[in-house]
Amino acid sequence: MTTRxxxxxxxxxxxxxxxxxxxxAAAPSGQLTVGVHITLAPTWLDxxxxxxxITPFMVLYALHDAVAKPMPQGNPAxxxxxxxxxxEDGLSYEFVLRKDxxxxxxxxxxxxxxKFSFExxxxxxxxxxxxxxxxxxxxxxxRVVFKLKNPWPDFITFYAVASGAGWVVPRKYVEKVxxxxxxxxxxxxxxxxxxxFTPGIELVLEAFEQYWRKPPSIKRIVLRVIPDESTRLAAxxxxxxxxxxxxxxxxAEELQRTPGxxxxxxxxxxxxxxxxxxxxxxxxxxYDHRVRLATKYALDYNTxxxxxxxxxxxxxxxxxxxxxxxxxKLPAPVYDPDKARQLLADAGHAGGFDAGFYTCDAAYANLGxxxxxxxxxxxxxxxxxxxxxxxxxxxxADKKYKNIIQGASGAxxxxxxxxxxxxxxxxxxxxxxxxxxxxxxxxxAVELDHAKRAAILAKMQRLLDExxxxxxxxxxxxxxxxxxxxxxxxxGLIKGFVYTAPYExxxxxxx
Amino acid sequence: MRQFVARRLGYSxxxxxxxxxxxxxxxxxxxxxAALLVEPGASDDDIAAIHQQFGLDKPLWVQYGxxxxxxxRGDFGQSFYYQTPVLSLYFDRLPxxxxxxxxxxxxxxxxxxxxxILAAVRVGRLWDSVGKLFALLGLSLPSFFVGLxxxxxxxxxxxxxxSSGSGGVLHILMPAFALGWYFAASHMRLTRSSMLxxxxxEYIKLARLxxxxxxxxxxxxxxxxxLIPVVTLAxxxxxxxxxxxxxxxxxxxxxxxxxxxxxGISFRDFPVVQGxxxxxxxxxxxxxxxxxxxxxxxxxxxxxxK
Numbered sequence: 011m012t013t014r015x016x017x018x019x020x021x022x023x024x025x026x027x028x029x030x031x032x033x034x035a036a037a038p039s040g041q042l043t044v045g046v047h048i049t050l051a052p053t054w055l056d057x058x059x060x061x062x063x064i065t066p067f068m069v070l071y072a073l074h075d076a077v078a079k080p081m082p083q084g085n086p087a088x089x090x091x092x093x094x095x096x097x098e099d100g101l102s103y104e105f106v107l108r109k110d111x112x113x114x115x116x117x118x119x120x121x122x123x124x125k126f127s128f129e130x131x132x133x134x135x136x137x138x139x140x141x142x143x144x145x146x147x148x149x150x151x152x153r154v155v156f157k158l159k160n161p162w163p164d165f166i167t168f169y170a171v172a173s174g175a176g177w178v179v180p181r182k183y184v185e186k187v188x189x190x191x192x193x194x195x196x197x198x199x200x201x202x203x204x205x206x207f208t209p210g211i212e213l214v215l216e217a218f219e220q221y222w223r224k225p226p227s228i229k230r231i232v233l234r235v236i237p238d239e240s241t242r243l244a245a246x247x248x249x250x251x252x253x254x255x256x257x258x259x260x261x262a263e264e265l266q267r268t269p270g271x272x273x274x275x276x277x278x279x280x281x282x283x284x285x286x287x288x289x290x291x292x293x294x295x296x297y298d299h300r301v302r303l304a305t306k307y308a309l310d311y312n313t314x315x316x317x318x319x320x321x322x323x324x325x326x327x328x329x330x331x332x333x334x335x336x337x338x339k340l341p342a343p344v345y346d347p348d349k350a351r352q353l354l355a356d357a358g359h360a361g362g363f364d365a366g367f368y369t370c371d372a373a374y375a376n377l378g379x380x381x382x383x384x385x386x387x388x389x390x391x392x393x394x395x396x397x398x399x400x401x402x403x404x405x406x407a408d409k410k411y412k413n414i415i416q417g418a419s420g421a422x423x424x425x426x427x428x429x430x431x432x433x434x435x436x437x438x439x440x441x442x443x444x445x446x447x448x449x450x451x452x453x454x455a456v457e458l459d460h461a462k463r464a465a466i467l468a469k470m471q472r473l474l475d476e477x478x479x480x481x482x483x484x485x486x487x488x489x490x491x492x493x494x495x496x497x498x499x500x501x502g503l504i505k506g507f508v509y510t511a512p513y514e515x516x517x518x519x520x521x
Numbered sequence: 522m523r524q525f526v527a528r529r530l531g532y533s534x535x536x537x538x539x540x541x542x543x544x545x546x547x548x549x550x551x552x553x554x555a556a557l558l559v560e561p562g563a564s565d566d567d568i569a570a571i572h573q574q575f576g577l578d579k580p581l582w583v584q585y586g587x588x589x590x591x592x593x594r595g596d597f598g599q600s601f602y603y604q605t606p607v608l609s610l611y612f613d614r615l616p617x618x619x620x621x622x623x624x625x626x627x628x629x630x631x632x633x634x635x636x637x638i639l640a641a642v643r644v645g646r647l648w649d650s651v652g653k654l655f656a657l658l659g660l661s662l663p664s665f666f667v668g669l670x671x672x673x674x675x676x677x678x679x680x681x682x683x684s685s686g687s688g689g690v691l692h693i694l695m696p697a698f699a700l701g702w703y704f705a706a707s708h709m710r711l712t713r714s715s716m717l718x719x720x721x722x723e724y725i726k727l728a729r730l731x732x733x734x735x736x737x738x739x740x741x742x743x744x745x746x747x748l749i750p751v752v753t754l755a756x757x758x759x760x761x762x763x764x765x766x767x768x769x770x771x772x773x774x775x776x777x778x779x780x781x782x783x784x785g786i787s788f789r790d791f792p793v794v795q796g797x798x799x800x801x802x803x804x805x806x807x808x809x810x811x812x813x814x815x816x817x818x819x820x821x822x823x824x825x826x827k
Contacts, residue, residue, distance in 0.1 A: 049784050053604050061558050137566045193604070209603045209610060210784055211776045236685050236774040237783070238665075244672045244684040401552055438565065 038217035038229040040518045042496070044510065045242040045251035046235050049210045055196040060133035060174025064279070064420065064508065071511040072215050072231065074198035075222075076177040077105050077124055077154070078170040081512065082503045085333060086170035090119050090178055090199060090222075091154075100161030100458040103169075105154045111222045113180045114203045121148035126181035128156075134422070135173040161458055164424060167335060172422030201226045201514040211235055226514045243491065246271060252493040252518075253510060262320055262489045270494040274501040275322035275487040278508040279331035280420035282377065284481040287411055290442035295365070296413075300357040301390075302478040305414075306343050307350035308388040314380045315484060322487035328471060329419075329432060329480050333506030336425035338468035340475045343482065350388040362389020366413030371403070372396035377483070378416050407438050418486070425467045426454060433474060447473050495519055522817065529813050533806045540802045541592065544795050545585050553577075554601050554789035575601050588795070597799070598792035602784070607796035610781060615763075617687060618777035621770070622762035624693050625701035630755060633705040634748075637712025641720060641747075642739060652709060659706025668699040668772035685774035696773040700766050704758050711754055715747040753812065760808045764801030 046068070053059035054066040057074050070076075078094065081087035088094065091105040111119040125146045131139070142162050147155040158165060170176045178199060184192050196204050201223070202215035213233040217226040234251060236242045243261050246254040247268060257265050257273075266273045286302055288294035295301050311325045324332065327340035354362065365385070370378040375396035382394055392414055397405065405411055417439070419432065434451045435443040447470050454466040474480065488508035492499045498517040500510035510516060555571040572578040576587065591598060597607035640652030675695060676684035682691050719725060720743055728738050766779035774780075778797055785793030 049602070049788070051602050051604070053602075059604070063558070134567050137570065208776065209605060209613070210781065234686065234774070237780070238685075238772045238774070240669055241672060241685045241772055241774060244677050248676045248680060248684050250683055250685070398552065399556070403556055404553065 036227070038219065038226050040228050041230040041232060042228045042253070042516065042518065043232045043234055043251045045245050045254040046233050047237070047239070047242065047256035049235055049237070050207070050213050050233060052193050052207065052209055055204070055207065055213075056193055057127065057174040057177030057179060057198075058130050058132055060131075060177070063134075064422075066174070067507070067511075068509040069213065069233070070174065070177055070200070071509075072200055072202040072513045073196060073204060074177045074179070074200045075111070075119075076170065077107075078166070078176060080171055080333075080504050080507060082515075085335070085505060086166065090124070094166075096166075098458075100163065101158050103156045103158075103165060105156075107152045107154070108222060109152065111199055112220050113183070113199045114197045114218055115180065115183060116220075117180055117182065118151075119178055119180075119199050120151045121154045122151070123178050123181045124148075124154045126184070127178045128175055130179070130184070131173070131175040133174045135168050136175065139168055139173065139175050161456065163455070163458055163460075163463060164426060167424045167427070171335075171424075172427070201512070202231055205230075221514060223512070224514050227517045231513065231516075246491045246493055249493060249495075252496050253499055254491040255488075255509065257489055257491050259318065262491075265491045266320070272492040272499075273320075273489060274492050274499060275320070275489045276501050276508045277322070277324050277332070277485050277506070278420065278488050279333060279422075279485075279506040280418050281326055281329050281331055281485045282374065282416065282418040282483045283329050284381070284483065285415040285417050285441075285479075286413075287409070287415060287441035288413065289479065295357070295359065295363055298357045299478060300353040301359065302481065304350040304353035304357070304388060305385065305390060306478060306481045307346040307353065308390065309343070309381055309384045309481070309483065310345040311343060311483065312345070314377065314384075317380065318376055319484075319487045319489065322489060323484040324487070326482050326485050327475060328482055329474075330425045330428055330471065331485060331506055334424050334428065336464050336467040338425070338471040340471065340482075345384075347384075347388050354389055359389065362391060365390045365392040367395040367411070368392040368414045368416060369395045369397060369402065369405070369411045370416035371399045371418070373399055374416065374418070381416065381483070409441050416483075425471065426451075429467070429470055429474075433470070433479065444473065444477055444479070447477075525817055526814060529810055533810050536806050537799070537802060541589065541795070541799055542585075544798045545588060545791075546581075548789075548791050548794045549581070551786075551789055554791060557789055558601070592799075597796035600785075600790050600793045602788040602790045602793070607792045610793065611778060611796055611800055614776055614778045614781050617775065618763045618766065618770075618779065621693060621696055621700065621766060621775060621777055622759055624697040625704065625762055625766075626755065626759050628697055628701035629705035629708050629758075632701075633708030634712050634751065636705075637709040637751075638716055638739065638744065638747075640709070640713045641716035644717065649713075652713065656706040656710050659702045659709075662702075663768070664699050664703060665768045665772050667702060668695065668769060671695045671699060672772075685772075687776055692775075696766075696769050696775050699773070700762060700769045704762065707758070708751055708755065712747065712751050715750050716743060719743045719747045756812070757805070757808055760801075760804045764797070764804060 048065055054069040055073060057070055060066050075090050077089065077091045078086040079089050081089065090107055090111045092108040094103060094105045096103050107119060107121060113119060125148050128146055142158055144157045144159045147157065149155065180197055183197050187195065201218055201221040203218045205214040205216050207213045212235065215231045217229050219225040236245055239257060239261055242254040243257055243265060245251045262273060265271055284305060286296040289296045289302060291297055315321050315323050315325060325342045327342050328337065330337045354360065368378055368382055375394065378394050378396065382392055385392060406415060406417060419428065429451065431437045432439045433443065433447060434440060435448045450466050450470050454463050457463040457466060490501060495518050497519045498515060500512065500516040503515060504511055555568045558571055576584060588598065599605065600607055600610060603610060636652045636655060640649040643649050672684045672695065675682040682695055686692055725738060725743055728742050764778060766777060767783050769775065770777045770780035771783045781793060782797040784790065785797060
């Protein structure tokens, strides 16, 4: 006999999500043009190709829909499924689909489509999901049951948050038009229908009025690629676009000064931090906990934040994004240079020391320069070594760096997946580990009780902080601009998602 | 003549082969494209899956062999980023580049040639100095800077022209000017020096001694001969404009092959970079081949000498 858990909560969430549907909505009207900073790829039109990056979701949220996905109501919240439940033994997850969900061709979304989409999925984490899922069963058109080989508490995280496996495409249509045909004319179950796509240039979408959650308010949405930041801002000022993504530093200040335009910062899911790869080497200064702690007190976080991101990034004490499941809020670091100098003196470095290289991704060398100045003020003298992004992360993963690393991660997952990669023994980016943290990791991996698991993971994060294994800096803000025609741009409605969404919630003034 | 053409054709094919080899290996020195397709911290499995999908797990020489084999079949491969055949992407963008290059070339000739003539006729005087300043600015101001100044003036302050994109006559004016100014300056300089050469020749002196009006000497006798090197240069420049307008197309979000190259480089999309460079190289080699053959047809001594 199986005991259902979570179902009441999630069913309630499902009802809450449905409740936003107005009794009679006005017909969609107007056009919203978004100036996009990154090149649009055709793979983003197909959930099966979802890479482990956040950008494809900019398109997926418009064109497609998922069984469950991050939404304002929750992360994840029920979407095409009105509820889900797990068996007590953690080996089976059942999703109940809503009856009013339709694809853009008018066909209903069925359990068969969900199963097909999962089996067709070949994007990020597909190997992991397919290794752990024994079978997908469809007892009827509204119910889908995922049977796991072994209990896996992170199944929902990977299925509904950290991959595109839960996003649903119409089986019959895909089989009819083929893989290439689907990319050329995709049909989804999202709030907007596909109209046209010019690779790298422009995507045009039109409102799908039968969308189950509510009909979109805007008739047409155009995502237009404008690679140059200054041109994007000019297009926003000139009224050619209504939203311009990624406007930074001085241009963001200019945007802020421009009458009629609004600056919309959104904090994403990428915390930045300092890491000391030699902290396990007894001959290194970084072995002494006081030196690592001195580094933590040496940085003037708020001044750096104001200078580089107008104060919109979140100063954080954690290497976990705030929106991650099992995130444990740790005290934010404070700037106290006197305390830093005292700690260094106590550690035998009263005159400071030569700390070697400060290695970072060249795209964020400005953060490195600011941090190095503050470190130098207290006597930690290091040389900046900015490396091209891919080379930086390869060297980082190959464990080639010494001294100080300025790192970041925007990878999907939860606190456990982040600890696995960056903290515990054997992690891809862990140059060493602490046994008291390591021994807790396998315990949480098999713990099916959510509260108990959360407690173990919180303890691991606190130990991480106590050892000052990392010095967290900030969770970076992504700054965009909004023009005068837009009433609700949709930024920040979904926590940790830096683009405008859900699209059906976006409105124009006077519409 | 046949032997000459065959030899030139052989050199051209050899150039293209060397170009393919160079671009294939150089593009791979830039790093691993998989690193740009996943978030930092992605698992090894995800990265390995991307390597396998794009054939990057094979030895380099095998990758090159497959690349050349497909190239001979007219297949430039599939874009890593767009998951679309490179040739299809290229030909989708080519008409936009041809349009931009044509307008920019027209602008550069309309401005460059008269300014060059005026500077040569008024050598050492005000017009010559104005012409030199025009050429100096055109050749030294970076096109992205010119582009941004134009956007600030005509889009943001005056609101006359759209800042970016394509689709209407107004869209092309600023990118064509930003691209054409550099070439207008080079056409102006060549016209000026070529005109000065011609104006100093014996037959022009004779025409003047005969009492022909200045306008006739310049317009009929000098201009035609001075124009030959300018037209030759303009032909080569047109090919360059089509293929290397990377900065202008990026600043103005103009959907041409230059922007495609920029996107290819940004995403380490090896097939796109290889495809655009080889297509551009093929155009330049073909243009040079045609010029060589044309010269050989006009002047038979060239066939013998070479």
